[in-house]
Amino acid sequence: MSRFATLNFERQVAAPVATLWQAWTAPAARAVWAAPVPSVAVEFLEADTRVGGREVSLCKAEGQPVIRCECGWLELQPGQRSVNHEVVSSEGVARSAALVTADFLPDGVGSRLAVTVQLSSLEGDMEASYRQGFDAGLDNLAGVAGRTMVLERVIRAPRQVVWDAWMNPETLPQWWGPEGFSCRTKRIDLRTGGEWVFDMIGPDGTVFPNHHLYGEVRAEERLGYTLLWGENGPKHADAWAAFEEADGTTTVTLGMVFSTGAEFQQAKGFGAVELGLQTLGKLARFVGAE
Known part of the structure; x- marks a missing residue:
């Protein structure tokens, strides 16, 4: 088991870069697409999308421990790039830390989103969970941006x-x-x-x-x-x-x-x-x- 992994994701989005950027950063939009599956409810406790700001959310699924995600925004270049760090924990134990870089590129009448996650698993192997969660979340994001x-x-x-x-x-x-x-x-x-x-x-x-x-x-x-x-x-x-x-x-x-x-x-x-x-x-x- 490796504690470290670099994960890469890419999505073509049927929306211009300016709209995709809003869907990625606006707390009201993030609340719509953040849950990976309908059975998971995401509750935002804090949301301050600016450099130095932080976002705190809880992922809740029946019969499962509550997952807490604390995100800090390090870089925000509107319509170009965002960088944030995040720590995921459950039952008071930090399970992972990650650096998330998202690049936004025009692609015809739409756009392309490239996300790199530099992951450190602190408790168990989190790579598979991150791949599953980001794949589902970015699919949701692409759908949300297309109707924003x-x-x-x-x-x-x-x-x-x-x-x-x-x-x-x-x-x-x-x-x-x-x-x-x-x-x-x-x-x-x-x-x-x-x-x-x-x-x-x-x-x-x-x-x-x-x-x-x-x-x-x-x-x-x-x-x-x-x-x-x-x-x-x-x-x-x-x-x-x-x-x-x-x-x-x-x-x-x-x-x-x-x-x-x-x-x-x-x-x-x-x-x-x-x-x-x-x-x-x-x-x-x-x-x-x-």
């Missing part, structure tokens, strides 16, 4: 101003939605564990019931939420919004992982990209950036 939609807008306003416009229950309904749409709120509670139950009303009076469930709110940095078709209806996407400030401007990234590929294609078909960009444009106007 990412929108971005640079807003000429400080991050605090943009964040406050988004996270104020009085102002969010005033700008949310595409051009010509308005919001009719039933309940709104913009915090971790909170919700927003509302109707989107189209220019022709058509009512679209919505329900957002907020799983994470990290002040002035990001929020993660689930989109339901109407109050307590079926889920149709996991979403997040991230806010990055530079030189007095704020880059807002809005991401959505649709529940199925069919829903993703349907959303693209009715113009979700254009409508989403209109929404971010209304936010820019609301904070006086246009």
Whole structure:
């Protein structure tokens, strides 16, 4: 038995590099694809995706010890490379340590992901488990990236101003939605564990019931939420919004992982990209950036 191994994985992904990068790094997206199989539940205790930040997750399967993974981000070159270290433990015993390097390359209209894992088994032989876990996780990632939609807008306003416009229950309904749409709120509670139950009303009076469930709110940095078709209806996407400030401007990234590929294609078909960009444009106007 060797305590050390170098494992290499590669995937072709039917999504551009920028989208694959978001699926790889955004905590809301990672939570969707991280479980290797449906019988395993992954719970994120911490998620701070920046150099020096860490991620802590628990993998739970019925009848099995809980697996704890602590990840530290060492390098993040958006759309190019990420490097992280991780320690996997169970029942208080460290079982492995690894250095994970992921390289992102354009490949036609899609992309290619190459992952190298330098593994040290601390308790038993972990190579087979790592191969199985990474193979399954990267298959999941490729599927998630293929049904992920990412929108971005640079807003000429400080991050605090943009964040406050988004996270104020009085102002969010005033700008949310595409051009010509308005919001009719039933309940709104913009915090971790909170919700927003509302109707989107189209220019022709058509009512679209919505329900957002907020799983994470990290002040002035990001929020993660689930989109339901109407109050307590079926889920149709996991979403997040991230806010990055530079030189007095704020880059807002809005991401959505649709529940199925069919829903993703349907959303693209009715113009979700254009409508989403209109929404971010209304936010820019609301904070006086246009």
